[in-house]
Amino acid sequence: MTATSLAHPVLADLAGRLPALRLLTEPSDLEHYGRDWTRRWMPAPLAVALPASVEEVQAIVCWANEHRIYVVPSGGRTGLSGGAVAANGELVLSLERMNRVLGFDAVDRTLTVQAGISLQAVHDAARAHGLIYPVDFAARGSCSIGGNIATNAGGIRVIRYGNTREWIAGLTVVAGNGERLDLNRGLIKNSSGYDLRQLMIGSEGTLGVVVEATLKLTEPPPASQVMLLALPDMAALMQVFALFRVKLNLQAFEFFTDVALKHVLAHGAQRAIDGEHSYYVVTEFDADEDAALAVFEHGAEQGWISDGVIAQSEAQAAALWRLREGITESLAPHRPYKNDISLRISALPVFLQEIQALLGREYPQAEVVWFGHIGDGNLHINVLKPEGLSDADFIAQCEHVTKLLADTLQRHGGSISAEHGIGLVKKAYLGSTRSEAEIALMRGVKQVFDPKGLLNPGKVF
Ligand code: 2HG
Numbered sequence: 001m002t003a004t005s006l007a008h009p010v011l012a013d014l015a016g017r018l019p020a021l022r023l024l025t026e027p028s029d030l031e032h033y034g035r036d037w038t039r040r041w042m043p044a045p046l047a048v049a050l051p052a053s054v055e056e057v058q059a060i061v062c063w064a065n066e067h068r069i070y071v072v073p074s075g076g077r078t079g080l081s082g083g084a085v086a087a088n089g090e091l092v093l094s095l096e097r098m099n100r101v102l103g104f105d106a107v108d109r110t111l112t113v114q115a116g117i118s119l120q121a122v123h124d125a126a127r128a129h130g131l132i133y134p135v136d137f138a139a140r141g142s143c144s145i146g147g148n149i150a151t152n153a154g155g156i157r158v159i160r161y162g163n164t165r166e167w168i169a170g171l172t173v174v175a176g177n178g179e180r181l182d183l184n185r186g187l188i189k190n191s192s193g194y195d196l197r198q199l200m201i202g203s204e205g206t207l208g209v210v211v212e213a214t215l216k217l218t219e220p221p222p223a224s225q226v227m228l229l230a231l232p233d234m235a236a237l238m239q240v241f242a243l244f245r246v247k248l249n250l251q252a253f254e255f256f257t258d259v260a261l262k263h264v265l266a267h268g269a270q271r272a273i274d275g276e277h278s279y280y281v282v283t284e285f286d287a288d289e290d291a292a293l294a295v296f297e298h299g300a301e302q303g304w305i306s307d308g309v310i311a312q313s314e315a316q317a318a319a320l321w322r323l324r325e326g327i328t329e330s331l332a333p334h335r336p337y338k339n340d341i342s343l344r345i346s347a348l349p350v351f352l353q354e355i356q357a358l359l360g361r362e363y364p365q366a367e368v369v370w371f372g373h374i375g376d377g378n379l380h381i382n383v384l385k386p387e388g389l390s391d392a393d394f395i396a397q398c399e400h401v402t403k404l405l406a407d408t409l410q411r412h413g414g415s416i417s418a419e420h421g422i423g424l425v426k427k428a429y430l431g432s433t434r435s436e437a438e439i440a441l442m443r444g445v446k447q448v449f450d451p452k453g454l455l456n457p458g459k460v461f
């Protein structure tokens with residue numbers, strides 16, 4: 001990749017307007033900031049801007065409007081749908097330097113932060129005040145809160161706490177015309193017209209750049225138990241979920257298959273249950289150990305649970321969680337094609353049978369890894385690239401199967417993206433989840449907030 005010169009007249013104009021702005025044009029920086037975890041597109045941004053204030057973000061967006069430069073808002077770039085890819089001469093607007101906690105309010109129980117702060121730093125700041133920010137997932141150390149908001153990120157505790165959108169009390173956004181919008185300002189109740197804050201959440205950087213957020217916090221749950229279960233089949237998984245949901249106050253109920261386990265063990269995680277089992281669950285709940293064991297024994301007597309362990313220490317709990325949280329990283333070297341689908345839980349059993357048959361028929365040679373948030377009706381289906389197949393052929397085959405998957409989802413009223421967003425990866429399938437009328441309205445909304453269509457071009461639509 002060749003460097004862009006800062007003498008480029010358009011960039012020189014930006015640097016002249018904002019002399020303190022950090023602007024990067026080295027090939028290694030363009031490559032680093034031009035891609036996310038999808039790794040499918042060759043990064044090719046014009047430059048990378050790292051503003052340090054809301055005013056600088058506004059000035060950049062105004063400059064982009066004057067010169068008609070496309071802008072890709074960028075957080076931790078841990079996304080899996082290509083939502084933060086800059087492959088066509090865009091300016092990457094990285095929020096990385098805007099990573100501070102701006103304030104804590106004990107009465108409101110809110111934390112106000114800049115968008116570039118990591119989810120882990122938000123967790124730490126909340127804990128320092130004896131509270132928690134409960135949205136959580138494996139990429140917590142690398143992802144940014146702005147990106148979480150842009151994708152309405154879900155994760156491993158949605159079953160108890162809901163998605164990111166439940167936890168945003170206020171949002172400051174720079175819209176596509178450079179205007180600053182302070183949305184909802186931390187109010188609990190606000191029945192004064194359209195909720196533009198909620199419209200921004202999940203808009204994948206296509207309507208505005210999230211620059212600051214006021215996050216709701218809550219009290220930590222009581223001491224919880226972490227259990228790993230081994231199960232014989234998918235039917236047992238659904239039964240055990242129903243049992244645990246009724247009997248225990250669940251914080252998390254996450255499943256994965258033996259294939260996922262094989263990869264995560266090969267990647268350094270510790271085996272916790274011996275023997276061959278088809279499915280595994282890591283679950284966390286508030287209950288004492290006796291109550292947990294009583295429920296476990298009931299499941300075992302029914303033949304739904306083959307084996308299990310309950311963590312006896314924080315270190316053991318972390319080791320059990322690693323079996324689930326390490327999956328994405330362990331699959332990365334196999335260049336997986338990812339599906340992140342959503343269904344009503346009641347539709348899952350029939351859907352799963354249809355999809356297993358479909359994958360077996362259409363893709364017998366590929367290794368398919370299932371895992372995810374069964375209690376949210378959210379499955380991650382990763383197809384691993386077979387040895388010897390070119391990237392292009394692999395993607396073409398996966399897209400053929402994804403079209404069939406999207407048709408099946410449509411019949412069951414599901415969604416082609418549960419929590420990763422549409423980005424570039426799932427654009428072609430948006431119509432299986434959203435009607436033409438909805439997509440036309442979404443385009444209309446885009447036009448209102450970003451009249452020149454400069455923000456995150458080509459994403460979602
Ligand atoms: C998870 O649940 C993430 O671990 C990533 O949403 C899922 O890698 C994936 O497909």
Ligand code: ZN
Nearest residue numbers: 155372380419
């Ligand atoms: Zn997930």
